Amino acid sequence: MKFIPNILFLIALITGIVFFAKNVKKLIRNIKLGQDVDVSGNKSQRWKNMAMIALGQSKMVRRPVAGILHIIVYLGFIIINIEVLEIIIDGIFGTHRVFSFLGSVYGFLIGSFEVLAVLVIISILAFWARRNIIKIKRFWKSEMKGWPKNDGNYILYFELVLMSLFLVMNATDLHFQTMNSGNVISQFIAPIFSGLSEGVLHIIERSAWWLHILGILVFLNYLYYSKHLHILLAFPNTFYAKLTPNGQFNNLEAVTNEVKMMMDPNADPFAAPAEGDDDDVPAKFGASDVADLNWVQLLNAYTCTECGRCTSECPANLTGKKLSPRKIMMDTRDRLEEVGKNIDANNGEFKDDGKQLLDDYITREELWACTTCNACVEACPVSINPLSIILDMRRYLVMEQSAAPTELNNMMTNIENNGAMWPYNQMDRLNWKDE
Amino acid sequence: MSETLIVPTMADLMAAGKTPEILFWVGSAGSYDDRAKKITRAFVKILNKANVDFAVLGTEESSTGDAAKRAGNEFLFQMQAVTNIEVLNAYEVKKIVTADPHSYNTIKNEYPELGGKYEVLHHTQFIKQLFDEGRIKPSTKTYNGTRVTFHDPCYLGRANGVYEVPRDLLKLAGVELVEMKRHKRTSLCCGAGGAQMFKEPEKGDKDVNVLRTEDALKTNPKIIATGCPYCNTMMTDGIKFKEKESEIAVLDIAEIIANSQDL
Numbered sequence: 001m002k003f004i005p006n007i008l009f010l011i012a013l014i015t016g017i018v019f020f021a022k023n024v025k026k027l028i029r030n031i032k033l034g035q036d037v038d039v040s041g042n043k044s045q046r047w048k049n050m051a052m053i054a055l056g057q058s059k060m061v062r063r064p065v066a067g068i069l070h071i072i073v074y075l076g077f078i079i080i081n082i083e084v085l086e087i088i089i090d091g092i093f094g095t096h097r098v099f100s101f102l103g104s105v106y107g108f109l110i111g112s113f114e115v116l117a118v119l120v121i122i123s124i125l126a127f128w129a130r131r132n133i134i135k136i137k138r139f140w141k142s143e144m145k146g147w148p149k150n151d152g153n154y155i156l157y158f159e160l161v162l163m164s165l166f167l168v169m170n171a172t173d174l175h176f177q178t179m180n181s182g183n184v185i186s187q188f189i190a191p192i193f194s195g196l197s198e199g200v201l202h203i204i205e206r207s208a209w210w211l212h213i214l215g216i217l218v219f220l221n222y223l224y225y226s227k228h229l230h231i232l233l234a235f236p237n238t239f240y241a242k243l244t245p246n247g248q249f250n251n252l253e254a255v256t257n258e259v260k261m262m263m264d265p266n267a268d269p270f271a272a273p274a275e276g277d278d279d280d281v282p283a284k285f286g287a288s289d290v291a292d293l294n295w296v297q298l299l300n301a302y303t304c305t306e307c308g309r310c311t312s313e314c315p316a317n318l319t320g321k322k323l324s325p326r327k328i329m330m331d332t333r334d335r336l337e338e339v340g341k342n343i344d345a346n347n348g349e350f351k352d353d354g355k356q357l358l359d360d361y362i363t364r365e366e367l368w369a370c371t372t373c374n375a376c377v378e379a380c381p382v383s384i385n386p387l388s389i390i391l392d393m394r395r396y397l398v399m400e401q402s403a404a405p406t407e408l409n410n411m412m413t414n415i416e417n418n419g420a421m422w423p424y425n426q427m428d429r430l431n432w433k434d435e
Numbered sequence: 436m437s438e439t440l441i442v443p444t445m446a447d448l449m450a451a452g453k454t455p456e457i458l459f460w461v462g463s464a465g466s467y468d469d470r471a472k473k474i475t476r477a478f479v480k481i482l483n484k485a486n487v488d489f490a491v492l493g494t495e496e497s498s499t500g501d502a503a504k505r506a507g508n509e510f511l512f513q514m515q516a517v518t519n520i521e522v523l524n525a526y527e528v529k530k531i532v533t534a535d536p537h538s539y540n541t542i543k544n545e546y547p548e549l550g551g552k553y554e555v556l557h558h559t560q561f562i563k564q565l566f567d568e569g570r571i572k573p574s575t576k577t578y579n580g581t582r583v584t585f586h587d588p589c590y591l592g593r594a595n596g597v598y599e600v601p602r603d604l605l606k607l608a609g610v611e612l613v614e615m616k617r618h619k620r621t622s623l624c625c626g627a628g629g630a631q632m633f634k635e636p637e638k639g640d641k642d643v644n645v646l647r648t649e650d651a652l653k654t655n656p657k658i659i660a661t662g663c664p665y666c667n668t669m670m671t672d673g674i675k676f677k678e679k680e681s682e683i684a685v686l687d688i689a690e691i692i693a694n695s696q697d698l
Contacts, residue, residue, distance in 0.1 A: 023580045052691055077653030179504025248544035256549065259513040285467075286507065315624040315647075320640030371635040372505045373589040378620055395506030407634040408506045415511060419497030420463040430493040432465070432472040433442045433479075 002094075009091035009213075016217030023224035027302065030147065030340040034295030039240050046239045049383070054238040059381040063309070066130070069123040073159070076120035077231070080113045080166065087213050107181030114170065114185035115161045124163075128156045138308030141317075143327040148227070148306055155228050162215050171206035172201045230305035234382040239305040240296050241383035246374040249391060254283035289356040290336045293392060300384040301332035310376035310386060316369040323369035325376035325386035331361035332389060358393055367393050368405055408431025439660065440479045444493040445526045450587045456488040457561070458528045460542065462535035463498050464664035471664035477693040478534050478558050486698055487569040489532070490527060495522050501537040506630035515698065516541075520551035534558040536590035536663045537628075543595070557591055557637065559601045559662050559688050566607060575609025577695040583610040584654040586670060587622035587661035591666070601662050601688050613654040623647050625661075625669035632665050648673025652683075659685045 052058045057074065061067035089098045131139045131152055139152065170176055170186035172193050176181055183190070193201055223229045261267045287293050311317050317324050321330050335357045340350035343350050358364075370390045377385050397403045404412070411421045418426045448455055459482065465475040482489050500515030523531075531553045533539050556564075565571045583605055591597045598619045605612050617623045626636070626643025634641055648670060651659045658673035659670050664687070671685045686694075 025605070040486040104688050149463045230525045245540075245544055245595050247590050249504060251513065251545060251548050255509045255513050257485040259510070259517055262514075262574065263517055285509065313621060313623075315626060315643045316637070317640070317645050318623070319636075323637070365637050368634070369632050369639075371624045371626060373591075373624035374593040375621070375624065378593050378609050390516070391505070391507065394505075395509055396507075397621060398507035404506060404508070405634050408630055411630065412503055412506065412508050412511055415498045415515065417501055419515075420467055421498060421502050422463070422467055426497070427494050429461070429466045429496055430442070430444070430491065432461070432475050433440055435472060435474075 002421045007090060007096050008241040012214060012217060013091065016220060019221050023221065026340060026344075027224060027229075029343075030336050031298045031302065032427060033291050033336070033339065034293050034298040035291075037294035037296050039296065042243055045243055047148050049241060049243075050235055050239040053241075053381070053383055057381070059383075062381075066307075069126050069277075072116075072119050073127075074231075076116040076123075076163075077159075079149075080116055080163075082109070082121075083113055083166070084213070084216060087209070090214065097173075098311040100176075100179065104181060107179070110170070110176075110182035111184045112281065114182070117166050118185055121160060122165050124156050128153065131156075138312040141308060141311060141324060141326070143304070143324055143330055144308070146328050148330065151226050151228075152306070154222075155226065158208060158215070158219050158222070162212060162219070165208045165212040165215065168384075169205055169212055172205040174198065174201060174205075174207065182347050183269065227305045230303050230382060233299065233303040237299055238383045240299065242385060242388075248376055248386075249372075252395070253283065254284065284396070285399035287389070287392035288396045288400070290332060290335070290339055291350075292396070293332070293389060296390075297385070297389055298332070298336055300386075303382055304329035304333065304384055305382070306330060307381065308382065309379040310384070313375040313379045315371055315373060315375065321366075321369040322363065323366040326368070328386045329384060330388055332357060335361050358396065362393065364397065364403070367397065370394075440476060441483050442479060442496075443490045445490045445528075446493070446495065446643045447543060448490050455490040456530050457530045457556075458523070458526070459489050459491050460499075460531050460533035460535070460538050461491055461496060462517075462533055462538040462664070465534055465689060466496070468668070470667060474534055474664055474667065474687040474689055477687065477698070478562075478689040480693045480698040481565070481571065481689060481696065485565045487565070487570070492522060492526075498504060499538045499541040501541040502630045502633065504541070505628070506633075512545075512562050512598075516546055516549045516551065520546060520549060520580065523551060523553065528553055530554045530556070532556045532558055532666065534563045534662075534687070536568060536588040536594070537665070540590040540594050555599070557597060557662065559591075559604055560597065560605055562689065562692055563600050568653045571696065574695050574697075575607075575610075576615060577608070577634040577697075578658075578691060579609040581610050581658060582613055582654070582656045583658045583660050583691075584613050584615055584651050584656040585618070586615070586625065586651060586661040586666055587619060588661060589622070589624050589628050591662055592619060592622055601660070604688050604692060605660060608691055610658070610660075610691075613656060615650045615654055617650055623650060625663075625666040627665035632668070642673075642676075644669035645676055646671040648677055652677060652679065656683060658691070659683060660688055660691055663687070 050166060057067065059069050086097065086099050090096060098172050135213050167186055167189055168182060171189035177187065177190055193204065194282065223232065265434050284292060290298060306326055308326050313321060314325050337352060342353055367390055374387060379386050414421055418424060445458065461475055464471040464571035483690065497519055498515050499519065503511035503515065531542055536557060539555055539557045544551065566573055585602055585605060587598060602612060623646065624643060625647050661667055661670060667685055667687055674680050674683050676684055
């Protein structure tokens with residue numbers, strides 16, 4: 001009987017971790033549905049980007065209020081989680097505050113956790129107010145209805161409860177309070193419980209302890225279903241983000257090969273593919289569904305935390321057009337999840353569901369509203385590139401479906417005929433000299 | 436009506452057995468658009484004054500393919516790119532200057548992979564060099580203290596990180612530079628990029644160029660300066676929409692420098 005709490009704890013811990021591992025596996029499987037993309041080269045720059053942007057939050061603080069609040073919550077999250085190590089050891093071995101032998105060091109650690117917990121609570125309340133009372137515009141755009149809106153609040157409630165449990169746990173821990181070292185905040189909460197008997201206090205302390213660790217395990221498994229996944233994926237995402245100038249759009253290799261063939265007078269268009277050339281399926285130009293995108297773009301979609309900084313700087317969105325770069329990312333993730341579930345339900349094989357990312361999620365009207373200005377790319381605090389998805393989908397529309405707006409077709413015909421976007425004679429190109 | 440510009444073509448120079456210091460890539464807007472042609476001429480005046488040994492491709496130049504690529508027509512883009520690269524490489528071009536940030540971005544960033552490797556400069560960068568090397572002297576007499584706001588072209592600024600050079604030039608002309616709330620990294624697009632220039636905008640409550648013009652008007656400027664022929668068109672249209680064309684001029688940096696040099 002004595003070991004029942006230890007066993008229950010182990011079961012909870014293992015269940016939590018196993019479920020999480022399963023979700024991570026699914027996550028990786030889904031991301032790998034994307035096309036290969038070359039992410040080699042300049043590893044040191046990649047590490048530097050990760051250190052600066054994800055770890056160092058350098059792009060978060062470009063908006064100082066949200067940036068600083070976020071850093072507090074982020075630091076609180078990381079640092080207070082050191083405490084989880086002690087909770088796990090205590091839980092498994094039935095010890096109580098196993099690190100308390102560290103004396104003043106322990107006091108200092110827990111003391112700083114308590115201060116951080118209070119700062120986190122304040123920041124979370126501020127975040128909540130920004131979303132629900134001040135109603136900052138970017139949190140109330142049309143794509144932020146239903147789950148995305150609730151998700152944002154659930155995360156805040158979760159964190160609020162976890163931090164409160166941590167403080168209550170400390171406040172009701174008589175042993176810890178009598179140590180009188182590190183209880184910088186909880187000593188002021190303790191009087192609230194002063195009328196209670198030692199037994200009741202112990203029950204409250206144990207309940208807070210259990211709820212705290214169970215809450216963390218539940219939260220861990222909530223990540224996969226939530227925008228909160230960014231706390232993990234921000235790191236690989238900033239690592240694999242594009243290193244070339246924002247303005248540089250990739251040149252499609254499949255097109256290069258065809259253009260080379262056309263320009264080369266010696267090329268034999270009917271030649272059999274070279275030995276070892278196994279891709280006999282003709283390349284599809286551009287993207288109409290998630291599997292046509294590359295895996296970094298899919299990683300981008302899972303990393304997006306729906307903060308909406310992109311959308312709030314998008315010229316199309318600011319002028320009332322339907323395009324929202326955030327929605328592009330959310331749609332990509334939603335479709336990818338749908339494809340993943342389809343694969344799970346069909347024994348690992350995707351069964352055509354008659355749907356795709358184009359039209360069923362992202363409309364043409366959205367795609368054609370983009371000015372390719374890179375405002376969204378520049379604004380993203382974790383280096384997501386919505387523009388690359390927009391461009392790949394335009395490529396599909398134009399090259400696979402010839403479905404560009406009429407005016408653009410005219411523009412392209414002009415380029416083909418006379419080397420300019422307007423129907424002017426090529427021979428008049430130098431007329432400006434004498435006008 | 437206007438004074439003669441010295442504009443040699445690569446073909447002329449090659450026939451004479453000469454290679455110029457730079458190739459001036461005029462771009463389609465700079466060649467055909469009436470407003471942009473004035474920018475082209477202003478820049479050439481500066482080149483002439485500084486005795487820059489340059490040439491243009493003239494009728495051998497063709498669209499870079501920027502608009503086609505951004506509209507999604509990668510095929511047309513690469514056809515244009517490969518054709519242009521063939522011409523440029525045949526003339527053994529090493530250094531290109533252009534007054535169009537779109538051409539600048541495309542040739543600088545997207546051509547190398549397709550076999551076109553050149554040193555590419557935006558005209559503001561080149562003019563800055565001319566000042567730095569003393570080939571032209573700054574003069575503040577035309578624009579001393581004039582209130583000017585600078586609209587960052589996306590393909591110069593965010594796309595390639597060139598924010599300071601155009602501002603440096605404006606300061607050299609002695610203007611009082613006033614920044615819009617959205618500038619540099621957070622600058623708002625004029626609405627022309629990504630082939631939007633060539634189509635009607637999608638349904639919304641406002642045109643992008645009007646919103647950007649409102650940004651500019653808030654700084655109460657005499658001049659809206661920019662460094663892109665497309666931005667110029669969009670801002671000029673915006674100023675007309677706001678019926679401010681008699682009070683506010685939309686000028687390219689090259690025009691401001693040329694005017695300040697009495698050219």
